[in-house]
Amino acid sequence: MPKNKEIKKVLVIGSGPIVIGQAAEFDYAGTQACRSLKEEGVEVCLVNSNPATIMTDKDIADQVYIEPLTAKTLEQIILKEKPDSVLPTLGGQAGLNLGMELAESGFLDAHGVRLIGTTPRTIKKAEDRQEFKDTMAKIGEPVAASLVVESVEDGIKFTNTIGYPVVLRPAYTLGGSGGGIAHDETELISILSNGLRLSRVGQVLVERCIAGWKEIEYEVMRDAAGGCITVCNMENIDPVGVHTGDSIVVAPSQTLGDKEYQMLRSSALNIITELGITGGCNVQYALKPDSFEYCVIEVNPRVSRSSALASKATGYPIAKVAAKIALGYTLDEIKNAITGKTYASFEPMLDYCVVKIPRLPFDKFITAKHTLTTQMKATGEVMSICNNFEGALMKAIRSLEQHVDCLRSYDFSDLSEQELIERMHIVDDRRIYVIAEAIRKGINYRTIHDATQIDEWFIDKIAILTEMEERLETEELTEELLKEAKRVEFPDCVIARLSGRSEEEVRGLREHFGIRAAFQMVDTCAAEFAAQTPYFYSVFGSADEAAEFDVCRYMADGGECSGGQAGCPDVVGHDGSPARRKKVLVLGSGPIRIGQGIEFDYCSVHATWAFARAGYETIIVNNNPETVSTDFDIADKLYFEPLTPEDVENIVKIEKPDGAVVQFGGQTAIKLTESLQKMGVPIFGTAPEDVDAAEDRELFDQILQETEIPRAAGGTVFTAREAKEVAKKLGYPVLVRPSYVLGGQGMQIAYSDEEIEEFMEIINRIEQDHPILVDKYLMGKELEVDAVCDGTDILIPGIMEHIERTGVHSGDSISVYPAPTVSESVRETIAEYSRRLAKALHVKGLINIQFIAVGDAVYVIEVNPRSSRTVPYISKVTGIPIVDLATEVILGKKIRDLGYTPGLQPAADYFAVKMPVFSFEKIRGAEISLGPEMKSTGECLGIAKSFDEALYKAFLGAGVVLPKHKQMIITVKKADQPEAAQVAKRFEALGYTIYATRHTAEYLRAQGIKARRVNKLHQESPTVMDLLLGHKIDLVINTPTQGRDKSRDGFLIRRTAIETGVNVITALDTANALAGSLEAGGRELTVVDIAAVQQMER
């Protein structure tokens, strides 16, 4: 079926801010889909509240609305832009829900707009628990015994008929929010009541527990003519009971015979056909390990995290094909871009094995429970490819960047056999290391399987790795042993540690024996057809294809080759000129984690494109399957590899790049600088010594002295004793933090010697290569700039002001551009200081500087001569593409040549507010109060003519939809009472009823506020908790007691509020901002096409 010619303009719905369960994969899917639509000549109008995404770039879509994802906003955009179609299946659950809302309200019909991709009927059949169950029953697909309930009583009644344990799944929530397994009635009541409230439709599925069964997923595609294929299947190593997003996953399945594989495959096709899905779909199964019995767990009628993983695992571009199907094409009409010969109606065949490991945020939330459940907790993931499972697992482990490089990275050797067995029953992020120790202790596979339900095949693979550890420790390092160790991907550093040699010795031995990494191509067809995909992974013990690829490509271009290797200069073009373009290695940013998110992928991708425009051959190295950068058509070549020195060196040896660029890939890339230099790879842009100078306390102090820029007094220390001495000199409070960290990890405000001791102990749990910084804590306005410097001139697109005062991590602050409250003098000082700093640090490329303004005095907090998390935001709101400019500058251009006048650029005539978004409800037990350590997972933008409207939109985009019940709770520490009273007055004026605990209430009443007193937790009922559980509270304002909060009351109130879906504010600045936005709220909002606005300004 050819393209539907009636589709001319499509509104694509994005997925909004990054939260746990809905992350970068939707930027990847959305970007790919938009490009795919534009390729077909369709006009694309995009809406997404997330400014950190690539999809919200004006070169991806024709109109870009960075607006809150609400039905109201979408209606306004549809009225304004008049698209003929809406594509809702690429924006995750958020996009799908919105599409449904628009369809169900009749708005789409009324305006003659159709939903393409998948019909509302189909979405309902897949998403509504009862309809789904009925549909499955109709086609004979088994589901676990279950009942949709709308009340706790019904839940108890039903569970009594099927028996405990039961799984609870709220309808229409993402990442399994609010779900869980209940083993008894108490747990049932607690989880169920919460789930009912979180569900958009007040429904929760109570289901027979099939925990322990194999969890298998199929990614399926179907076109409107009924043609369907499976892209790949995946097996979760962790059996049912752990959310697939938190499981270690392998593709394809490893322990299924053809009969089981085909049984589930046929079932998946059966389901997608019955649901009538047109596009991509994910079907999850539970397969009983000792029979052919299976249950359908769920179906996602849209692209998902799993489909992003499947796309990267196979090279089959699911989102791209889904977009083409939405336009009416059938699978056999869509060419497979990888082979150029086959079509999208081809099922990928792998001749390798893929392992995915989730990146869990427990390093950020030290109080959180590490247990993995049906509620997803991972912020990101890594993927690795190898031609054996053991190797893929080893590569994935070291890709995590969590100080792990092998199965010994967590030491459980002091546990007894019995303790190990008990420990294995706990499903957490370290279980695989516990299993490895159990194997070392000689516990048999059967026992391990009984404790974990993990298939013995996987246990044996782990055993192969522990046996290799032992061999390396005890045997002579022969050629045969070294070969085998490398085949299963032991990194040199681990081989060195185990064999008691130095890493250099191991490397030397490898060279001696000629044991080198070879690169294989991901070609979707197991080499059956010649492919032209520039997508590679490394293995040991096979023929290299990356070098061959280059030669073939040059030959195809008409070049001649005199037996050359990849990148060798004797490959020449058809016109006799050297065919070899200059090569740049772009190092990606690895897994998404708090503090290093999708923003750095935005930077890496833009830098890659800018290098390509400048005529460079671009090579991306990254290991994150969710991102745009690991789409194989972004760079000239993609290496899907861990970002460790050894892995990168393997690539360098083959590619011999002319230089590498590290300033766009966050800490991950920066950390590789020294190693790259050792390999002889020049670093493009700011010199590594200058990057160091900005991080090194003493060098940096020297620069500040020379440039006459003040900063908060401070010192560097290694021990708690030294820290206390410095603090004594400075006077409390002081800021304590390790150097060379991102996202303020480990940063704390200390108010006493005890706290210093506590913080230093925590920081030093991980061995510190660099000193710890202790600074005087200044209270003022935080300001931030991202700028481009060409060594002489600096271009500052704008100044961002943080709503929250110093002490809240910049990534967790509400950030406003242009800075609304600073004086002209402060602005000038900032521009001047920025210029001096960039010059003194010889910055070539990007620089991010954070300042504090106390009155008119400006202090510098920190300087990072590289890209930052605010780069996409400031680029979009000012229309100045600073990554592109930085890349041009790196390549030698001057700012003046690029059509810009150096200095601080004139402010826009609208306001843009960047609002942090958190995922606290997903992480049980996490401390939610804001501080110097970053906790947000994503961000959204509010853009409008007035500051208040922009702020309102930003809150709306972050899901703060107020007022509802107009009741709130205030409980603050004593020092905050005067300010809290001001806040309370504003909310009272907005019609809010204010509840407060005793001291706060007394103070508020004394200030003339009608605060109602409510009891603390230990007092008699009704207490704060009862109020919260009554579900009639809009908002809790709670400022934690000084330093690290140890008061269980505050912590419990915050957690309960978060877990019951109540908004919690822990900084009074945020509270004031919210009050301001509510005061301005209620009026009609205007939607802004950011692409058009900037066009006008230019």
Next chain:
Amino acid sequence: MKAFLILEDGHIFTGTAIGAEREVISEIVFNTSMTGYLEVLTDPSYAGQSVTMTYPLIGNYGVNFSDMESKRPWAMGFIVRELSRTASNFRCEGNIQDFLKRHDIPGIAGVDTRALTKLLRERGTMNGMITANEDYDLEEILPKLNAYRVGNVVDLTTCTEPSVLKGKGKRVALLDLGAKMNIAKSLNARGCEVTVFPAHTPAEELMAAKPDGIMLSNGPGDPKECGDIIKEVRKLYDSDVPIFAICLGHQLMALATGADTHKLKYGHRGGNHPVKDLETGRVYITSQNHGYVVDMGSLDETVAAPAFVNVNDGTNEGLSYVGKNIFTVQFHPEASPGPQDCAYLFDRFITMMGGE
């Protein structure tokens, strides 16, 4: 123990010996299925060939005898990247290593199967030898490799005596040209009583059984080697009995009715080949295992019309015979291993026989 795979063009792959320790010369082919290695090994169509699995991890779920497609493995050798030392599955009855040994099939593990596959793809299917003899003499071996021919392997694989699978529905005569078990099973599962006849059964004898329909099975080798059988197939064509044919059966029917066949460069072997039903326009993913194909150019439109076509390379995948109750397919609707998407063709056959 070390083992070697020596190809007729002089390429040598080194690995470890698995299975029987004898030497074997055969045609070398590759299969891209990620599961179903036991079904592949026991598929009679591999007679005369050694099969390379492109999926690198083989043996993970062991061996389960009920998955066998015939009574014994027919592949002459087995070439893999890695053989799992553990076999884990609730139905597992043994491992591949022991299975190969028991059936005296030599094999080699540790081969760079991707490099081998690329060679076969670029140069076409080649002959080769699997040997554990480290002192092999290329000059002596290569002429032997070049001289090897698969030959008439239908005779080797077909049954010797007729047998019956009882059923209450339509009565099907299945001509066993080296049939996979699942063809008979698929028909039997639909109620058919299936009588399996040896390949050289005369048409008259087959017709004498008064079947409601005739099924021509898959089988190994070059269809043109089956001259005698083709003559009998022609007689079947001339009868009015509904006929359904798969793979070799499909090729023999084409040859019997005047069309030609030729050898593909490296064949279609795997479980992911898209095939378009020309009548409905729908594309199905199919299981395939064939080295020869019916020549599209040789078709007489008044005799047979293409019914299915391969989406990848446009080769013929099925024929519908004009004015006849006959249709034939190149791919394997019986799957095993591979996708079951085309199992509906057995239903169609039953309809052709006047069944429900």
